[in-house]
Amino acid sequence: MTAEGGEGALGAVSRTAELENLETFQDFLVQCAARFGLERRRTGLLTVAIEEIFVNICHYAYPDGPGPVTLNCRDEGDRLVLEIIDEGQPFNADTVALPDLEADLESRKIGGLGWFIVRQAVDDLHCYRKDGRNIVTLTLNR
Amino acid sequence: MEIRTMESGKAWIVSVSGKLDALSADEYERALKQLIAEGKIHLIVDFSELSYISSAGLRVLLSTAKQLKPQGGKALFANLQEGVRDVFEMTGFSSILSIHPSVEAAMAAL
Numbered sequence: 412m413t414a415e416g417g418e419g420a421l422g423a424v425s426r427t428a429e430l431e432n433l434e435t436f437q438d439f440l441v442q443c444a445a446r447f448g449l450e451r452r453r454t455g456l457l458t459v460a461i462e463e464i465f466v467n468i469c470h471y472a473y474p475d476g477p478g479p480v481t482l483n484c485r486d487e488g489d490r491l492v493l494e495i496i497d498e499g500q501p502f503n504a505d506t507v508a509l510p511d512l513e514a515d516l517e518s519r520k521i522g523g524l525g526w527f528i529v530r531q532a533v534d535d536l537h538c539y540r541k542d543g544r545n546i547v548t549l550t551l552n553r
Numbered sequence: 554m555e556i557r558t559m560e561s562g563k564a565w566i567v568s569v570s571g572k573l574d575a576l577s578a579d580e581y582e583r584a585l586k587q588l589i590a591e592g593k594i595h596l597i598v599d600f601s602e603l604s605y606i607s608s609a610g611l612r613v614l615l616s617t618a619k620q621l622k623p624q625g626g627k628a629l630f631a632n633l634q635e636g637v638r639d640v641f642e643m644t645g646f647s648s649i650l651s652i653h654p655s656v657e658a659a660m661a662a663l
Contacts, residue, residue: 430576436620455605455636456643464608466575524608524644531643 421446421484428469428477428497436461436482440493443484447491449551453532457493457551460532463525464495464547472499472545490534493549502539502545556584564595564663566656570602573610582613585628586620594626597659606640617648627651629659651658 421443426432437458444454461482463498468480483494510523535550554576557568565588573581588596618628629651633641641647653659 433574452635456639458605459607459636459640462574462609466607466609510644515649524611527586528608528640528643537622546557 417485419462419486419488421486423481423483425479425481427530428465428473428480428499430466430469432480433462433465436465436480439482440484443486443493444491447486448553449491456528456532459547460529461493461495465530467502467525468495468499468545471502472497473520474500481538491551491553493551495549497545498543499545501540503540518551554580556581558584558588558593558619561597561656562660564597564660565593566597568599568602573603573613574605574607575609578609581610582616585613585617589617589624589626594621594624595663596616596621596626596628597656597663598628598630599609599632599656600630600634600637603637604634606637608644611640611644611646614646614650624644629653629663631656631659648655 422439424436424439426435440458441454444457449457465480468517469477472478478498481496483496485492485494499513510527529549533549534552535548537548537550539546554569554570554573559568567585567588569581571577580633584594621628632651633652633657638647641650641652651659651662653662
């Protein structure tokens with residue numbers, strides 16, 4: 412199979428890091444997940460994961476005004492691979508604290524859940540920086 | 554997202570439809586704050602038409618629940634749909650918030 416953007420490519424979409432573009436990324440993701448044949452519930456959680464990552468970029472990557480974000484989708488046969496790429500400030504999800512899921516209503520801290528949801532929604536999460544870009548790779552095994 | 558409020562006996566039923574995400578969370582928080590300010594503190598939040606929630610949505614559910622508590626109020630959540638329920642369970646929200654299968658069941662538990 413040869414598609415534009417290399418073997419297994421399901422396509423890519425680029426927009427500026429502004430919240431109003433969230434739905435464009437999510438709609439594109441849903442199309443790619445459908446072409447891959449991902450189950451409905453996993454697709455639903457993945458849609459949430461994309462919001463968490465995109466919102467994080469919108470809030471932190473570009474303090475001087477919104478820059479570009481790209482979502483790449485690839486069908487690698489036994490797995491669906493997504494890459495979210497920004498050109499903003501360095502970021503590493505590994506440094507984000509995990510929420511205390513055992514805490515009750517009183518002691519539960521507000522926030523900290525976004526990256527937790529991302530980790531739960533995928534089989535593998537990998538963040539790295541290359542050529543001035545932050546790249547978050549999400550892998551979902553078939 | 555759309556929010557409709559209706560009085561029902563001793564409680565107010567707050568029906569939320571659409572998506573509770575980073576774009577709509579502030580609107581939900583404002584609407585709930587307004588209800589609390591009006592003394593409407595026994596709330597049943599009907600999620601039967603809510604298709605989606607993210608951490609931004611969870612954040613405002615938690616903040617409004619925390620605001621209700623010192624006033625002797627309460628928010629109960631009814632009719633969670635599959636995608637919303639998955640996120641609640643994954644994050645432990647199903648054990649910190651009061652979840653009910655229907656508005657009637659929530660009403661009985663109020």
